[in-house]
Amino acid sequence: MISSVLPTYNRAPLSFVKGEGSWLIEADGRRFLDLGAGIAVNTLGHANPDLAQTLKDQADTLWHVSNLYKIPAQEKLADMLVDLTFADTCFFTNSGTEAAELAIKMARKYWYTKGQPDKIEIITFDGCFHGRSTGAIAASGAEKMVKGFGPLMPGFVHLPFGDHDALMAAVSDKTAAIMIEPIQGEGGIRVVPDQCLKGLRDLCDEKGILLIFDEVQCGVARTGKLFAHEYAAVTPDIMMIAKGIGGGFPLGAVLATEEAASGMTAGTHGSTYGGNPLGCAIGAKVLEIVSDxxxxxxxxxxxxxxxxxxxxxxxxxxxxxxxxxxxxxxxxLKCKVAPGDLVAKGYEAGILTVPAADNVVRLLPALNISDDDISDAVARIDAAAKAL
The missing domain is CATH 1.20.5 (Single alpha-helices involved in coiled-coils or other helix-helix interfaces)
Known part of the structure; x- marks a missing residue:
C-alpha cells in the first residue's frame, strides 16, 4: 500500500523535530551534527535568530499579494543583488528548478527576438544537475533522470565534462547558450578550473552566444566569495541562484544583464508565489549578512x-x-568505498553528510559553523570511517 507521501525518496530512518545552529535533534532526543545544511540551504544554520526575527516581523505585516502589484521587499532584494553582482535585473522564483526553466526560456527568447529563432541549442555537460522539471532533466540528459518520462524538450547538446575539443566542435549556428555549474554539486563537487570559465567566457564572446552559470548550490557565499565565478574574474549573461539565498525559506532567482533579459517582456513569464514579501524579506537579511x-x-x-x-x-x-x-x-570526500555506506555509518556516529556522484560524499555545513563543531564533525567522520 502506497504511503500518503509519494515514495520518490529513499529516506533515512530519522525524524528531526528541532534545529539549533549546526545541530539537529531527532524525535528520540539524539543530536546530530549537520554537515548537509538541507543540501546547502541552511546558510546560517538552523533557527538562526536573525532570520527567525525577520520572518516573525514580516509575518506580522504581509505574506503574499501576487505579482499583480509592486512588492517593496522584492524590489529591495533585487536592488541588493544588482548592486552586488554583474546583473541589471532579477526575477524571483521558489526554487532552483524554476530558475533553470526561466534561464532556458530567457536564452531562447533572446535569439527569437533578435530574428534568429533557430538558435535554440543549449550546451550542457556530463554530471550537471539543473533540477527535476522536464526541461531541467532534458538539460542534464542523464539516463537515470530522464528514463520513463517520455519525449523530452529538444535542443540540448550534452558534452563530456572538461572536453575542450568536443566543446569547440559542438558550437554551431544553432547554439543559443552554454550552461554550466562553476562547481558541480550533485555531480560530485567537481570544480571547473578558473581558466576553463575564462575560456568559456571568451568563446561565448567570440561566437556571440550567451553564457549561463548555475550557482544554485555553489552560490551565496558557499565558496568564500559571494558567487563562485568571482574566483575566475568572469561574469555570465544569466545566472540561476536558490538554496542558500533563502537560508531555509523557499527562494530562488534568475539574474541577468539587460541585454540577455531583453526578450522577457510583460507576459512572457510569471510566478504566483515567486518574490513574495515573506521570502524576499528573509532573502534580504541573508544577503545582508553573507555579503559582509x-x-x-x-x-x-x-x-x-x-x-x-x-x-x-x-x-x-x-x-x-x-x-x-x-x-x-x-x-x-572522494571515497574508495560506496558513499552511501559512509553516510550510513555517519548516522551511527551522529553526523549528517550527503552522497553525490563520482563516489563522493558532500560536506555542506552552515557557513557560520563554529571551529569546535568543525573539529567535532571531522572526529565523527573519522569514527564512521573506522566503523566501515
Missing amino acids: PAFLAEVNRKASLMRQKLEGLVAAHPDVFESVRGQGLMLG
Whole structure:
C-alpha cells in the first residue's frame, strides 16, 4: 500500500523535530551534527535568530499579494543583488528548478527576438544537475533522470565534462547558450578550473552566444566569495541562484544583464508565489549578512581549517578515502568505498553528510559553523570511517 507521501525518496530512518545552529535533534532526543545544511540551504544554520526575527516581523505585516502589484521587499532584494553582482535585473522564483526553466526560456527568447529563432541549442555537460522539471532533466540528459518520462524538450547538446575539443566542435549556428555549474554539486563537487570559465567566457564572446552559470548550490557565499565565478574574474549573461539565498525559506532567482533579459517582456513569464514579501524579506537579511566582507573572510578561514583536518582524515584512512575536493565550505570526500555506506555509518556516529556522484560524499555545513563543531564533525567522520 502506497504511503500518503509519494515514495520518490529513499529516506533515512530519522525524524528531526528541532534545529539549533549546526545541530539537529531527532524525535528520540539524539543530536546530530549537520554537515548537509538541507543540501546547502541552511546558510546560517538552523533557527538562526536573525532570520527567525525577520520572518516573525514580516509575518506580522504581509505574506503574499501576487505579482499583480509592486512588492517593496522584492524590489529591495533585487536592488541588493544588482548592486552586488554583474546583473541589471532579477526575477524571483521558489526554487532552483524554476530558475533553470526561466534561464532556458530567457536564452531562447533572446535569439527569437533578435530574428534568429533557430538558435535554440543549449550546451550542457556530463554530471550537471539543473533540477527535476522536464526541461531541467532534458538539460542534464542523464539516463537515470530522464528514463520513463517520455519525449523530452529538444535542443540540448550534452558534452563530456572538461572536453575542450568536443566543446569547440559542438558550437554551431544553432547554439543559443552554454550552461554550466562553476562547481558541480550533485555531480560530485567537481570544480571547473578558473581558466576553463575564462575560456568559456571568451568563446561565448567570440561566437556571440550567451553564457549561463548555475550557482544554485555553489552560490551565496558557499565558496568564500559571494558567487563562485568571482574566483575566475568572469561574469555570465544569466545566472540561476536558490538554496542558500533563502537560508531555509523557499527562494530562488534568475539574474541577468539587460541585454540577455531583453526578450522577457510583460507576459512572457510569471510566478504566483515567486518574490513574495515573506521570502524576499528573509532573502534580504541573508544577503545582508553573507555579503559582509568580514563574514566571507570567516568562511574562508573556516574552510581552510576544515580542509586541513579533512586532509589529515584522508591520510589516516587510505582504504576509505582518496582525496578532498571543492572550494570554501562546499567540500567533498572522494571515497574508495560506496558513499552511501559512509553516510550510513555517519548516522551511527551522529553526523549528517550527503552522497553525490563520482563516489563522493558532500560536506555542506552552515557557513557560520563554529571551529569546535568543525573539529567535532571531522572526529565523527573519522569514527564512521573506522566503523566501515
